[in-house]
Amino acid sequence: MLNRIAPLKETPSQTGGPYVHIGLVPSFSELHVFQDGDLGATMLTPETKGERIVVTTNVYDGSGLPLIDAVVEVWQADADGLHVAAMSPRSNSAPAFTGWGRQATDTSGQVRFETIKPGRVSGPDGKPMAPHLTLWIAARGINTGLHTRLYFDDERDANAGDFVLNRIMDPRRRQTLIAARDTQGGMPHYHLNIRLQGDDETVFFDI
C-alpha cells in the first residue's frame, strides 16, 4: 500500500547531555580510546576537488552566552553538487572528500571546519539550490538535535532563488542563515553566528 501507516514509532530523542564530547569527539575530552582519532575531524584530502574554504560558527544561548559544550556536525555536497552517499557494506564514502565533519565548540562557543565550497545541489522543484552546508547541533539542554543551514553571502543571485530560503517568509530571518565572507590566513573564510533564542534567533528546520 502506498503511504501506509508506519507500524513503529521513532525512538524518542534525548539530550546528548553535558558530556556529549565523550561519545562523539572523545579526544576533545582527552579521552583516547579509538586509534584513528575523532570521526569527522578531517573532511579533506589533498585530492579533494574544489575551492578550499574555512567555515566557523559560534553558537549562543538565549542569554548571549556561548555554548561551550556543544557538538556541531556539517553535511554537504562536493564541488559538483553531489553528496557522497552510496550506502553499502563496502562503501568508502570518502576517498577524497567525506562531506561530513564534526567538531566540538571551544571556550568561545566556536567550531571551525576546513572544507570546500559546495556546488549547487538539485532541489525538489528541479532547480538547483544555492550552495549550502547542512548543520546539526547537539548539546546539553537541546532535547532534539537542531537542523539548520549555512549559505554564503557571495552567492547573492543563487540565494535569491533558493527553494529553502524562500520558504522563510520573513526576509530578515533568512539573513540568520547567511555567512559573511572575509579571509583568514589567506583562505576564504565564512562565519555564521547561531543563536538559539533572541531577536535574531537562527532559523531551524523541521525536515
Add this chain to the structure above:
Amino acid sequence: MTDPVILPGEQGAYYPRDRDWHPPAFTADYKSSILRSPKHALISMGQTASELAGPTFGHVKLGALDNDLIRNYSQDGTEAIGQRLIVYGQVLDENARPVPHTLVEFWQANAGGRYRHKREGYLAPLDPNFGGCGRAITDENGYYHFRTIKPGAYPWPNRGNDWRPAHIHFSIFGHAFTQRLITQMYFEGDPMIWQCPIVGGVPNPEGIEQLTARLDRHNTTPMDALAYRFDIVLRGRRSTLFENKLEGN
C-alpha cells in the same frame, strides 16, 4: 546486469518527525533547556537531496575493542569495575525494516556514576581503567552489540537535588541525515526513571517504555554478564509507487 543505482530523492521522503512524541524543546523542569530552546516554530521544508543523503562509515576501521568498554580504556590490562553487561539490539526504521551498516556510538558514566571529563565535579571516584565510550556498526540485519559495565546513577544540580537514572547515551546516523538521532537508554525496573526531568520531557509513557532496555535472560553470559536488549527505531521512508511493485517497497 548491474544493480540499479538509487539516487537520493528518487525514493520516497521520510515520514515527518512526530514532534509530539519527542520531548519539547522547552521542558521547564529541565533547566538547561530554558535558554537553549528556540522560540520560533521550526520551518517545515520538503526533504531535499541534502537531507535524503547522509554520511556513511564504510571507511571507518573499527578496532577490536571499540565495542568493549570493559577493556577499551584499560591502562594495565585490568578490566573496568562494575556489574558486567552485554547491551545489544536492532536498529529498525518505522516500517520495521532493519537499518544495516550504520554507525552507533555510545557513552556513559562509570559504575560510580562519574564521567571521565575535566568539567565533571561529582565526588564518586574515577575508575582508571574505564573510559566510557564505544562504537559499533550494525550488521546486515541491523544488530549492534557491546560489552560494558552498568553505569551508576548520579546527582546533578538541575533543581538542587535531581538525580539521573542509570543510562547510556546513544548516537545513531541511519542512512540519511534526516534520520540523525541522539537518545538515551534506561534500565528496566529502575525507580529513578520516573523522577528524572529529562526522561519526563518525553510526553507519552509509551515513549519512555521505548527508551527502557529489557533484561534478556537468554543472552546472559553465565558467570559473567547480564544482557539488556535495546532496539532503536529511526524514521521510516514513505514508499514510492512503482508500476512493477504496486505494494510499495
